[in-house]
Amino acid sequence: MNNVVTTHGLTKHYGRIRAVNDLTLDIPEKSVFGILGPNGSGKTTTLGMLLDVINPTSGTYSWFGNFSKKENRQKIGSILETPSFYPYLSALDNLKIIAEIKGIGYENIGEVLKITGLYDRRFSSFRTYSLGMKQRLALASALLCDPLVMILDEPTNGLDPRGIAEIRELIRKIAGQGKTIILASHLLDEVQKVCTHFAVLNKGRLMYSGLVNETHHDELQLEISSDKNSELFTLLKTFPDIKKVEISGEMLVITLPGSYAISDLSRFVFENGFVITHLVAMKKSLESQFLEILNEKA
């Protein structure tokens, strides 16, 4: 598979702060790539460098094997943190400016305004928009050029639950058209629902980069513990439906197919003479994985 963007040793220092530190990362074509990390871990800085608005201290990156030419950016729809538009201009005029910059016609403008639910307010000046509407306009602008790649930094910031769900659908739809999406977000749940790949940054360093499918949502993770954990561990390894068993502190963490009935497992354990002292179904496996990654290497 080809990469849409590759970075090599990308580094940004702000004085003594290392916002991004020696980042080498490939983002494959047609992936939905989540960038995770705590506040201040360098997500926005990384995306800013990829979009040529922050000068790297050192390192290189290349879009479509083509380095940093403006033509590359014309094919990228992007939102970086807060929506930025000319406040005194209407949504329509703002999008016209973007169309001119991207070297395309005005014919998509109506459609992207409809997709983002702003069509009725297209003549209102940006200044008069609510936070969520501003965010929607930012999305509209990112969609405008029918981009090959979309870069979304916290795209659901300020949106209502319906807006968040709409964006999730939109991301799925766009990804379904064979586009690449790079998504920086705190909302692990969201990332897990839509992403195929993810990377974790911490203090500017890349901690992990890989597929999401190991932690896919059609799997069930259970935390279990009993009076004799080590024996239980050996037993569970023989249980046919279990995909994985791991010891995590006082607990065993087991992965089962999503459709599995927990009662069957507990009966099996009980019939083999164990007393279960703790049994919890864990919903967000990506979150636990994320926290694990941060803890492991910290």
Add this chain to the structure above:
Amino acid sequence: MKRLIHIELLKIKSNASFWILVSLHIGIILLVVLSGKVFLHSLSINGENISNMVDPDSIPLYQFPDIWHNITYVASFLKFILAIYMIISITSEISYDTLRQNIMNGMSRTDFIISKLFLIVWLALGSALFIFFTGLIIGIISTPDLQFHDMIKYSGFIPAYFLQLTAYLIFALLIGLLIKKTGLAMGLLFLYTLIVEPIIVFRVKTDWIKGLFPNRAINNLIHMPFGKYALREVQDYVAFKEVIIVLVYMALFIYCIYLLLKKRDL
């Protein structure tokens, strides 16, 4: 290129500060030029030595060919109004992050500079044309004996005015980009133009060195014309050497703008 022009047009189309400042620029020029009669009158009252030599009413302020030199000289004082607009234009692009957004969307930094230079050239050209037509009409009305060669003599001050305004607006663009904050940038522009540089220039003894300071150089394109009505000798032409100095400054300013934008994180 066409797209860059169109982008700037879209930006100014419904921008209140643009229309207010442009109207102010035009309005004040008209006001000043038309109230010149009053000025003329006050000359006859206050300037005793002048009134001893010439009759103020016969001073051909508004007649061809003098009108070109006079009107461009007076109008050049009002370039600060357009400079205010230039500063607002660039500092608001910075504070609203639209400069950053433009780059992210696929403008190059050079494109951005070119689009702002287009705006400057448009403003300067518009203002110069306005001065030209105003001068033409006033000249035709005021000159008793219209001669074609009188009408075109001194009309070289119109392109000089255009050049002067362009250079000053580029200077304002540089200051705005450097300082980023609207109020502070305006303050510094005026502090430098009206106080700092004049004081330095005043202390410099040698004339040709005086002419090397940027604002003095820009202003030198159109020397003060009125002395001639007191029979003093004035420079009533645009000096080639002085044009070159201004062109060099313009190139220098644009280069600084380019460096600033290239080096800076947006």
